[in-house]
Amino acid sequence: MQKNPNSSGDFSRRDFLRTSSVAVGGALLGNISAERGAHAAGDDTVKVALIGCGGRGTGAAGQALSTEGSVRLVAMADIFEDHLTSKLAVLQKNAKEKVDVPKDRQFIGFDAYKEAIALADVVILTTPPGIRPIHFEEAVRQGKNIFMEKPVAVDGPGIRRVLAAAEEAKKKSLKIGVGLQRHHQLPYIETIKRLHDGAIGDITSMRCYWNGQTPWVHTREDLERQAGRPLTDMEYQFRNWYYFVWLCGDHIVEQHIHNLDVINWVKNGFPVKARGMGGCEVRKGKDYGEIFDHHAVEFEYADGSICFSECRHQPGCWNSVSEHVVGTKGSCHVGGDTGGHTIRGENAWRFPRGTPSRDPYQQEHDDLFAAIRKNEAFNEVERGAKSTLTAILGRMATYSGKEISFEQALNSQVDHLPKIFAWDAPAPVQPNSEGYYSTPVPGDSEWLKKIV
Ligand SMILES: NC(=O)c1ccc[n+]([C@@H]2O[C@H](COP(=O)([O-])OP(=O)(O)OC[C@H]3O[C@@H](n4cnc5c(N)ncnc54)[C@H](O)[C@@H]3O)[C@@H](O)[C@H]2O)c1
Numbered sequence: 383m384q385k386n387p388n389s390s391g392d393f394s395r396r397d398f399l400r401t402s403s404v405a406v407g408g409a410l411l412g413n414i415s416a417e418r419g420a421h422a423a424g425d426d427t428v429k430v431a432l433i434g435c436g437g438r439g440t441g442a443a444g445q446a447l448s449t450e451g452s453v454r455l456v457a458m459a460d461i462f463e464d465h466l467t468s469k470l471a472v473l474q475k476n477a478k479e480k481v482d483v484p485k486d487r488q489f490i491g492f493d494a495y496k497e498a499i500a501l502a503d504v505v506i507l508t509t510p511p512g513i514r515p516i517h518f519e520e521a522v523r524q525g526k527n528i529f530m531e532k533p534v535a536v537d538g539p540g541i542r543r544v545l546a547a548a549e550e551a552k553k554k555s556l557k558i559g560v561g562l563q564r565h566h567q568l569p570y571i572e573t574i575k576r577l578h579d580g581a582i583g584d585i586t587s588m589r590c591y592w593n594g595q596t597p598w599v600h601t602r603e604d605l606e607r608q609a610g611r612p613l614t615d616m617e618y619q620f621r622n623w624y625y626f627v628w629l630c631g632d633h634i635v636e637q638h639i640h641n642l643d644v645i646n647w648v649k650n651g652f653p654v655k656a657r658g659m660g661g662c663e664v665r666k667g668k669d670y671g672e673i674f675d676h677h678a679v680e681f682e683y684a685d686g687s688i689c690f691s692e693c694r695h696q697p698g699c700w701n702s703v704s705e706h707v708v709g710t711k712g713s714c715h716v717g718g719d720t721g722g723h724t725i726r727g728e729n730a731w732r733f734p735r736g737t738p739s740r741d742p743y744q745q746e747h748d749d750l751f752a753a754i755r756k757n758e759a760f761n762e763v764e765r766g767a768k769s770t771l772t773a774i775l776g777r778m779a780t781y782s783g784k785e786i787s788f789e790q791a792l793n794s795q796v797d798h799l800p801k802i803f804a805w806d807a808p809a810p811v812q813p814n815s816e817g818y819y820s821t822p823v824p825g826d827s828e829w830l831k832k833i834v
Pocket of ligand 1: 438460461462466491495508510511532533
C-alpha cells in the first residue's frame, strides 16, 4: 500500500528540535509591526492562532513554530473542546516554550474563530474545507496573514467567496499560503521547471491518480458511546465529516486535488470542461455518508489536451498516488509512487536520488513566514482556489453524469452549507428512517438540481 501523503504533516518533538536548530531569533523581521500594528513595540514575535485543532492543524502549528525567528502560538479555536485540549497537549509536549495558550485564549464554538483570529498576526485555518470560506473571509476582514489548508471550499459559491476575499487580501498586502505543499517540494519544482522549459515539447496528454484506501471513519455508534448520549445530525456530521459533501467535498476534492493541482501546474492553466463517471460500489454502510468510493474523469484543457484522472477508496485494488504527462518529444513521470521526477525522451533526466530535499510541509511554512518577515508578496489563493474548483468540477461531472464546464462549476448556485450553525439546527443532509444517506444518481433530473 502506498504511503498516504495526507497523513503526513504530523509534528514530532524531533522535527521541532531539528528545525528550531536553524532559528535566528528574529533577525529577518521586516516592517510588519509598523505596517499592521501587529506587535508590541520592539517585539519581533509573530503570534499564531490555530483554527481547527485536528491532525493537520497540529502539524501546521508545529511547522509554523519551527520557522525562523520568534514565533508563539497564542490562541486556539475549535467547535469541540476535546479536540482542542488533546491537541494543545501534543503541541505543549513538542514545543512547550513556544506555546502560550492559557484557558482564556482557548475558544470553543461556532464563533470561536473570530476571537482567536483577533489575537494573531498569522492564522492557520485547518477545519474541514466546507467551513474554509467563512474563516478565510473573516481572517482577511481582520487583516491577518494566513496559512489555509487545501481544499479551500467544496462548491462554486464557496470558491467565489474565497476569490472575492483574495482580492481584498491583495489590497491589504496580506501574505497567504495554501496547503498544496508540492509547490514547495524540490523534486516537483525541478521537474516541472524542465517541463515548462520544453523538455518534452508540447504536452498532449496527462494522467493522475489518488487510488488508495478509506482514510478513517467515526461511526455514530462509537461516537455516541464515547459521548454517553445521542448525537444530533449536525454534531454527528461534524465528527464524521469526511463522508459529507458540505464539509469534505468528497475525496476527489479532499485528496485528489493534490494530483489535479500538479497537472494544472504543469499545464500552466485550468481545464475548461470535464466528463466522467463514478459511484459507490464497495464502501457501503450508514457511516459512509453520501460520497462516492470512486471517480474517473476526463478533464479537457483549452488546447484540447486531456487529463485522465482516477481516484478510488476500495481495498484490494491497484493503488497509486501519482501524476504522468506525455509530450511531443518525450514523457514524464512527474511525481508520486516509485520512479517519479523522471523525464524520458531526447532530454532524458531524473531528479538526482539522494539530493537533500526539505520536508515540503515545513518548507511551505518557511516560505510563508519568510515573506511575512521580509514583507514580500506571497499569495497562493487564486491557484489554490482554481485547483480546488478543478476537483469540484470533476465531482460535478461524476455526480451528474453530464459534461460540465469550468465556468458552470464556478457559477453554480448550489450552496452546500447550512443556513444556521447550531448543534440542534438541521444538518444540510438527512438520513432515511434506517439511518442511511443517499448517494447521487448520475443522469437523474432531481439529483441534477442538487449538483449543478
Ligand atoms: N496538505 C495536506 O497534505 C493535508 C494533509 C492532511 C489534511 N489536510 C487538510 O487539512 C484540513 C483538516 O484535516 P484534518 O485531517 O486535520 O481533519 P481533523 O478532523 O483532524 O481536524 C479538523 C478540526 O477542525 C475542527 N472544526 C470543524 N469545524 C470547525 C469550525 N466550524 N470551527 C472550528 N473548528 C472546527 C474539528 O473539530 C477538528 O478538530 C482538511 O482540509 C484536509 O484536507 C491537508
